[in-house]
Amino acid sequence: MKQQTGKKDSALYVGIDLGTSRSAISASNDIKDWVESYVGWPKDFIAAKVLGKDVLFGSEALENRLSLELYRPLERGVIKEGIERNEEAVRELIRYMIGLVKPQPEQKIYAIVGVPADTLKINKLAIRKAVSEYVNSLMVVSEPFSVAYGLNLLNNALIIDLGAGTVDFCIMHGSIPDENDQKTILTAGDYVDEQLYSYMSEKYPDSTFNLNMIRQFKERYSFVGDTEEAIHVEIPVNGRPVMHDITNEIRRACESILPAIIDTTSEMIARFDPEFQAKIKRNIVVAGGGSLIRGIAQYISNALKEYGPCNVRCVEEPLYAGSDGALKLAADMPEKYWEEL
């Protein structure tokens, strides 16, 4: 990301996407990185000794979860204890992520933080508080909006952000999206996992698997529509690894969220006048981890076609679409605005 003025070069601009399941950061020094949104503190001092750390993040935290108090701070809930610990988890996560992009000592940091669309209803102030310790100035923005800004989709477009806990829809029509332009539904990635779990339990009652394994299968093999080849995975049965065909289960689970997505899409588009409808339909973009489901754009596009031509595509880098957009916002933001914040 290029900076326009010499003055700006002295500061480090960062775009952060704080997700429920994954968080990413993009910085103006061209460093990007991501982490699974888990923060864990050792349960007791023995655990702390064994782990050799005061706090663990991402996959490392997940791997050691039995010795940790584990938080997924942006999930709509806490697992234990109260709100303070959750806010602290956000604070730790931010500190860690800013560390990942290696700011110079004393370098000023200006940050735009994208949060799940429904976090706007929670407590933006708490998020500000958590972030502000580590940056000189910051702004909080809703995630689909930063994705749209990053892709230069300021007008005539619909963003479908398919995350873990929610699918967020956002229509861009040349102004800041208002209440009517955004909608959230709850059957998203986690729901696919649950469906897959139940289909597989039904088909293979004697096999041993858990939700983490299920999620890995999904992320590895997800698809909708037709597939060229069958999907086989190894799962223990009575302690022995056995190959299981899960092709249909994967397809059914992935497709289970599509009717609601398609309904919501056509319903949101239908609110606009026909000319605008036609334009939006040529500009539908699927983002978020769910956009990696093979065939998803084609499937949605086929389903919407009966009401006229449409074009659905997936973002190129779902992991960084939000943080890159936030970085672009940060870089474009006039200097004087930063000073006020």
Place this chain on the structure above:
Amino acid sequence: MMKLLRRETQLRQTLLKALYDENLRVIGKKPATKASRFPFLKGRLLFLYVMLLLFSFGYTDYLNPLVSSNDAVINATIQHRNYAGDYPDEIFPSDYSSLLNETAVPLKRVFGLEVKTIIIDAGHGGDDPGAIGTLGTMEKNITLDIAQRLKERLEEHMRYNVLMTREKDKSLSLKRRIEIANSSKADIFISIHVNYLPAKPIDIIETYYFGPSSDENTLRLAAKENEGSRYSLSDYNEVIQKIGNTLKLQESRVLAAQIQKNLFLHMKTLNKNVLDFGVKRAPFLVLLGVDMPGILVEVACLSNKEEEYKLNNPNYREDIARYLEAGIIQYLLNGRSNS
């Protein structure tokens, strides 16, 4: 082309400025926009107003002890799984953690602070025993007991008005249930039932909202649960076909999903063999009739003998009530996206 570019630059500037203003407001550096809903507020101002409103909800809620006590209640429910030592902990720690991760509980999100009215419908009653287990356990008694427990649990929150279609063992037609629900002006309708699947020795949990279905088993179940009405499904065929994707339907689906998710994931920790039959549509007349979002949940399976034993244990029924509560609360706190 130039013009287009200029327009885009302008648009960008407007968006950046609006974002900046909104953030200023969050930290209280600018006086709040007057909270009124005039047409001229459309567009940018409306957006800011909405943000402000949402923010202030979030904020009040953050300070609201009621909500944290909700959290405590629900958290307690999650931790409480090894009750009375009756049911061995059959689930592996790794399963358990991942299950916990999946069953998030609401933190501090509310979309309104007004009191919500919930109406609970205990299935069957009086002359209509519903399903009967091999040990003689009657569905009507189980549904009433769970409904009462659920009512008490919800009332402890001090912010819900909780009503029941019946509080005793008495006959009640579907028509009467619908009338009671509609005249109560409740916000949501929860009908509690217990499944009976004679052909299969399995144990399932499933939640329904109203809609057409082509699945034979579902239709059979609907015919059974519709028995208490003087109508036949064919009387409603036209309505069923016509019912579109209304707000009530969408809300019912979200409510059903929250209840199914909470009930199943938690019950699974107590009973490894329980299967998730998910959220389904079915033409239950009682759900068609009520004006508010409504669901019908089949909380357990009386045809399964082990399950019948468990249903006779008050702790087990309390657990079911607790997880129904968790689903309802989760819906009320986050469920509706646009309302």
